Amino acid sequence: MIELFSSDTPNGKKITILLEEIGCEFKVTAMDLSKDDQFKNDFKKISPFSKIPVIVNHENGVSVFESGAILMYLAEKYNKFYEQKYRNVINQWLMAQMGTIGPMLGQHHQFHHYNPGKSKFGEERFFKIAKRLYGELDERLAKSEYLACADYTIADIATWPWIARHEWHDVGLKNYKNLTRWYLDIASREAVIKGFDLLKNGSEIPKP
Ligand SMILES: N[C@@H](CCC(=O)N[C@@H](CS)C(=O)NCC(=O)O)C(=O)O
Numbered sequence: 001m002i003e004l005f006s007s008d009t010p011n012g013k014k015i016t017i018l019l020e021e022i023g024c025e026f027k028v029t030a031m032d033l034s035k036d037d038q039f040k041n042d043f044k045k046i047s048p049f050s051k052i053p054v055i056v057n058h059e060n061g062v063s064v065f066e067s068g069a070i071l072m073y074l075a076e077k078y079n080k081f082y083e084q085k086y087r088n089v090i091n092q093w094l095m096a097q098m099g100t101i102g103p104m105l106g107q108h109h110q111f112h113h114y115n116p117g118k119s120k121f122g123e124e125r126f127f128k129i130a131k132r133l134y135g136e137l138d139e140r141l142a143k144s145e146y147l148a149c150a151d152y153t154i155a156d157i158a159t160w161p162w163i164a165r166h167e168w169h170d171v172g173l174k175n176y177k178n179l180t181r182w183y184l185d186i187a188s189r190e191a192v193i194k195g196f197d198l199l200k201n202g203s204e205i206p207k208p
Contacts, residue, residue, distance in 0.1 A: 001025045001026065002024060002056070002074075003026070003027050003028075003029055003058060004016065004027070004028050004029065004053060004055050005029045005031055005046070005052055005053060005054045005055070005056075006028055006030070006031060006052045006053040006198065007030065007031050007052050007198075008198045008199050008203065009052070010105075010162045010164065011051075011053055011102065012053050012067075013195060013196055014067050014070075014158050015053045015055065015071070015074075016028065016194075016195035016196075016198045017191060017192050017195030017196065018075070018154065018195070019195065020191035020192070020194045020195040021080065021189075021195070022074060022080055030199060033052070038050040038051060038052060046065060049065070051065070053070060054070075055070050066098075067098070068095070068098040068158060071154040072094075075154045081151075081153045081154045081157065083149075083153070086148055089148045089149060090149070090155050092148070093155035093159070094154055094155045094158055096155075097155065097158040097159045097162070100133070101133055101137075101159055101162055102162055104126065104133060105130055105133065105165065105169065107122070107129075108129065109165065109168055111123045111125075111126050112126065112127055112168070112169070127171075130171055131171050134173070134176050134179060135176070137159070137163075137176070137182075138176040138177070138178045140178075141178035141179055142178045146182065147182075156186060160183070160187075163183050164183075164187075164205060164206060166183075167206050173208040180208050184208070192205070
């Protein structure tokens, strides 16, 4: 059984979506970041940077931190959404999410959504970067059904929950035709609907 330590955030939802897609048995241990659950000593043993998500595989005691590493671990273990023949290209789109899309949109959330009015520079900078990312993803999805290839992969699973925060981004998702096509296609998957509702409190996917 897989235990997922997580909160209801895009990085957390990546993992519930993949676990639902795989259909394996798992349980979520909710972490309240506002109450500093992430800094507790026991959690630090499995998460050296005190961040969610982390999984523990109770079959063998293996723990994995960093959402990209968790996706790779589970996809390899269950041999799903990470086809060997596309692995090089899947890795590139997965790393682009981990290194660019997530961190940049995360900063945009900080300035535009949580702290408007505190830094004009920060708001402008990350709004511009968010818009640019939407355009670049749209361009890619004009040429490819999914981010890495013609199949749905862990690169899509990593990126989609960030675009699901489109209301916070204020960029106007529906102006990006290919990104919207991809977003809605993934949003209609049963596992994605279930995985999105990480805390099982009826959370629904925002429409473009
Ligand atoms: N690169 C990490 C980022 C994880 C991350 O930023 N987690 C946030 C929530 S989405 C967190 O745990 N923040 C708590 C903190 O930094 O104190 C990953 O993808 O797993």
